[in-house]
Amino acid sequence: MNDKGEFDLEDFLPYALNQAAETTSRGFSTYYRDRYGMLRTEWRVLFHLGRYGEMTARAICDRAGLHKTKVSRAVAALDGKGLLSRRTDPDDRRHERLALTGRGQGVFSDLVDAARRYDAAISSGFTRHEREVLRDCLSRIARMRPRVPR
Amino acid sequence: MNDKGEFDLEDFLPYALNQAAETTSRGFSTYYRDRYGMLRTEWRVLFHLGRYGEMTARAICDRAGLHKTKVSRAVAALDGKGLLSRRTDPDDRRHERLALTGRGQGVFSDLVDAARRYDAAISSGFTRHEREVLRDCLSRIARMRPRVPR
DNA sequence: TATTGTTATACTCTATAACTATA
DNA sequence: TATAGTTATAGAGTATAACAATA
Numbered sequence: 001m002n003d004k005g006e007f008d009l010e011d012f013l014p015y016a017l018n019q020a021a022e023t024t025s026r027g028f029s030t031y032y033r034d035r036y037g038m039l040r041t042e043w044r045v046l047f048h049l050g051r052y053g054e055m056t057a058r059a060i061c062d063r064a065g066l067h068k069t070k071v072s073r074a075v076a077a078l079d080g081k082g083l084l085s086r087r088t089d090p091d092d093r094r095h096e097r098l099a100l101t102g103r104g105q106g107v108f109s110d111l112v113d114a115a116r117r118y119d120a121a122i123s124s125g126f127t128r129h130e131r132e133v134l135r136d137c138l139s140r141i142a143r144m145r146p147r148v149p150r
Numbered sequence: 151m152n153d154k155g156e157f158d159l160e161d162f163l164p165y166a167l168n169q170a171a172e173t174t175s176r177g178f179s180t181y182y183r184d185r186y187g188m189l190r191t192e193w194r195v196l197f198h199l200g201r202y203g204e205m206t207a208r209a210i211c212d213r214a215g216l217h218k219t220k221v222s223r224a225v226a227a228l229d230g231k232g233l234l235s236r237r238t239d240p241d242d243r244r245h246e247r248l249a250l251t252g253r254g255q256g257v258f259s260d261l262v263d264a265a266r267r268y269d270a271a272i273s274s275g276f277t278r279h280e281r282e283v284l285r286d287c288l289s290r291i292a293r294m295r296p297r298v299p300r
Numbered sequence: 301t302a303t304t305g306t307t308a309t310a311c312t313c314t315a316t317a318a319c320t321a322t323a
Numbered sequence: 324t325a326t327a328g329t330t331a332t333a334g335a336g337t338a339t340a341a342c343a344a345t346a
Contacts, residue, residue, distance in 0.1 A: 007262050009197060009214075013269050014174040016285060019292035021167035027296040028164050039312070047159060058327060064159075067315075072329055094322045094327045112157050118298045119163050125294075126287060133283040135166060137276060142169035144275075146177040148268045189335070208304065217338075222306055244304040244345045 017141075028118050036081070036107055041066065041074040043111065046100070049084060050108030054099040056089075083107055167291075178268050186257055187231070191216065191224040193261065196250070199234060200258030204249040206239075233257055 009015050025040075032038045038046070048060050055063075057071045064071075075098060078084045083104035089095035100108060123131050159165050175190075182188045188196070198210050205213075207221045214221075225248060228234045233254035239245035250258060273281050 007201070007266060009194070009201075010289065011269075011285070012265055013272055013285075014171070014178050016288040016292065017167060017171035017174055020288045021164070021171035023292050023294055024164040024167055024296060028298065031298045041313085044159070051157070051159075056327080068328065069316085069330085070314080072327095076329085092323070092327090096328075114298045115162055116157060118296065119161075121299050122163055122291065122294065122296050125290060130283055130287055133280055134287045135161070135163075137280055137284045138166040138170045139160065140275065141272065142166065142173050144173055144272065146174060146268065146272050148178065148181045148264045149271050191336085206304080218305065219307085219339085220337080222304095226306090242304090242346070246305080 024122060028115065031114055031118070032111055035110075038081075039074070039077070041070045042077050045071060045074040046078060046083060046104065046108055046111070049098060049100050050105060050112070054097055056095050056097060058095075060098070078104065174272060178265065181264055181268070182261055185260075189224070189227070191220050192227050195221060195224040196228060196233060196254065196258055196261070199248060199250050200255060200262070204247055206245050206247060208245075210248070228254070 029040060029043075032043050044064055044066065045060055048064050049055065052063065057068065057075055060066065060071050061068050066074075075084065075086070079086060082101060084098055084100050086096045086098055089097055126134070179190060179193075182193050194214055194216065195210055198214050199205065202213065207218065207225055210216065210221050211218050216224075225234065225236070229236060232251060234248055234250050236246045236248055239247055276284070
């Protein structure tokens with residue numbers, strides 16, 4: 001709200017969050033798109049396999065909070081780029097065990113390094129205290145399921 | 151980062167911002183979609199006309215930071231719903247002067263009230279200090295044009 | 301030639317339903 | 324019948340180029 005109690009869009013939290021999210025997403029997606037032709041879901045799936053090791057698509061869905069259709073398409077794309085391997089579990093042939101290839105691990109390393117640098121670059125303008133408050137607020141908001149009150 | 155210096159996605163600012171932005175956007179877009187069948191750009195265009203009064207599509211582009219194609223389509227949709235009127239400026243027939251109709255102003259009032267309540271509901275879990283830091287950080291991030299450093 | 305606004309097109313992201321194969 | 328994963332489709336968001344009308 002401004003001095004007169006009028007409502008300005010900049011003060012509306014969903015708008016402010018969206019502007020900040022778009023700004024930061026763009027800078028990073030440019031990196032993985034230009035270098036590896038990857039989409040956001042591909043980066044997230046690659047990240048989970050690189051960070052936590054071999055797992056099924058189902059496990060990625062659960063851990064990453066992604067729907068199975070998104071994961072399915074991302075896995076196919078990463079496979080097409082030679083970044084992951086899929087092998088059917090002989091004990092239950094519905095499951096596919098997914099793992100990064102050597103190239104996939106290289107891309108993972110590069111992207112995690114880039115992400116660290118990117119995060120540091122964005123955070124560098126803030127004090128330690130501001131960073132902590134920001135991250136805490138964001139994680140609490142992400143766990144809400146807010147509705148417009150009556 | 152966690153204890154071991156490993157990178158977790160929750161700590162990556164673009165990811166944390168995106169999760170928070172999606173959470174808050176969803177709760178509010180549900181409201182204007184269910185009540186008025188509106189899309190996000192329509193809400194933003196309606197907001198600017200309601201808040202700042204009659205103006206041309208071009209002025210909305212400049213003020214709202216929206217591309218003219220988005221504004222053009224949102225204006226057509228709001229017009230179709232009877233929420234705004236368009237009249238050609240007789241002095242320069244390329245310009246259309248846009249203004250909310252009575253119904254449009256009613257919808258604007260309802261949405262601004264809803265937005266205030268929604269914002270207050272989200273903010274209610276935070277201290278005054280946290281709110282101030284959060285909003286300040288978000289507006290500073292939104293003005294950045296960050297890139298991955300080499 | 302430049303500006304206002306529209307139309308066409310394409311790509312990304314999200315969401316859901318229907319399907320195949322396996323258990 | 325339930326689960327893992329795929330395919331199809333549609334809606335929403337974003338981006339750009341080409342166009343018509345006017346100046």
